[in-house]
Amino acid sequence: MTGQPALPLAAYAVHLAGPTDFDGWRDAARRLSTNEVKPEDIEWHVGGVGDELPAPTPGVELRVSRDFIERAAIVTCHSDSERFALLYRLLWRQRSELHLLRIASDPDVRRFEAMEKSVRRDEHKMHAFVRFRKIGDGDEERFVAWFEPDHFILELAAPFFVRRFTGMHWAILTPHGSAEWDRERLALGPGASKDDAPAADQSEEMWRTYFASIFNPARLKVKAMQAEMPKKYWRNLPEASLIPELISGADAAAREMIARMPTMPAAHHQAIQARHWPALEPSPETEAHSIDALRQQASQCRRCPLWSEATQTVFGEGSDNAELVFVGEQPGDQEDLQGRPFVGPAGKIFDAVLGEAGIERTAVYVTNAVKHFKFEPRGKRRIHSKPNAGEVQACRWWLAQEVTLLKPKLMVALGATAAQSLLEAPVAITKQRGQTIKRDDGLAVFLTIHPSYILRIRDPQEAAAERARFVADIRTVRAMMAG
16 A cells, blocks of 8 residues: 555564463563563564563663562453553553552553453352363263353462362363363363363262252342353353243242241240340440440440350451451450450461461451350360350341441351351351352352361361361452452
């Protein structure tokens, strides 16, 4: 064509080894930025042979926050072809705008955050919706799953399955790549097609039976369910074939369930309450307007008899603006003496795990389902005694007020007692661990163990493995908050 100026060519063409080659991007970015190569003078490609890049300029220091590096590694997994150019542009701009990522209105920052959120959501969906199918028997037994992620998340998500299914020989196939764990080593390979995955196995009928048995028609919210489990995943989930029928029959099932509920005469209920709660006094509390005011009210709590033996009320502590709240069972011996939650042996594990997961304790709120220490005296020692359902119910008022004032985005139930208090129903933590349950008011509750469980494991290797699982759970919580 004549009469038109030629388009400018990029000064450098960078060809990365693969779609998630973050180390390659970081090395190229360091070389180019220290040599003053502007973002508009670079083309980023995946695969192929690129230009020879200049060596980093000696004496030129590239300053960038650790937070950006960690988050950039996540964004690298996004499927947007412009992700590497965006990351370099943000890196370049941070040289003069050190706190750029704090500017929520900036278009580049908004795009960066949206891509990070999308990758995290995709990773979470993979953790939730991968279904393995068995092939072979004996020494040849393997479990294979097919999954279709939106982004290049397989390498990011695979360690979760290694931890969760350490003793299994498994493989996960996706269009972008494959991962295989042979009980000793994780190997990553090329992509596959759905035809490479096995057909349904016998265990899927058992899984559908289980899913139908735990379905609660009274708690059904179709829009919320589809938001958590979008229809795109249904075709690979054995239980999905039951969903239309369960939804259509939910109203009738709920009415039948209510009709079967037992009733208790009021006089009989009052007699039981008088026998078990002779010291119960009327509740003079009024709704407080701040956590500090609520804490002051709780210091005089007489809602159940536990106050009479405890040293003091142990109320929650942490940020009044916390979007993440952890709920334990009850204070222990050290907590009762110091008046603070999670400061004893279990609290030390809790603090260490938070640190490993990248969560600052000062940024969250920590409390217990029951605010007084329940114990049995053994000589000079006070041995923890599990609170009963009545004590949990009596103390639920305080927890409900804390939730109302904090308005958190996510609650983490540490153990069965905390889960029962938050969800008002018994919860089997060993079976439902790692799940997120939404209450009727929309509040999400993530289920995991109480750190004291790790202290009760005698075998060191088993305790170390359980601690690693707990760290993984809290990292999942951090990812959910980021998303």
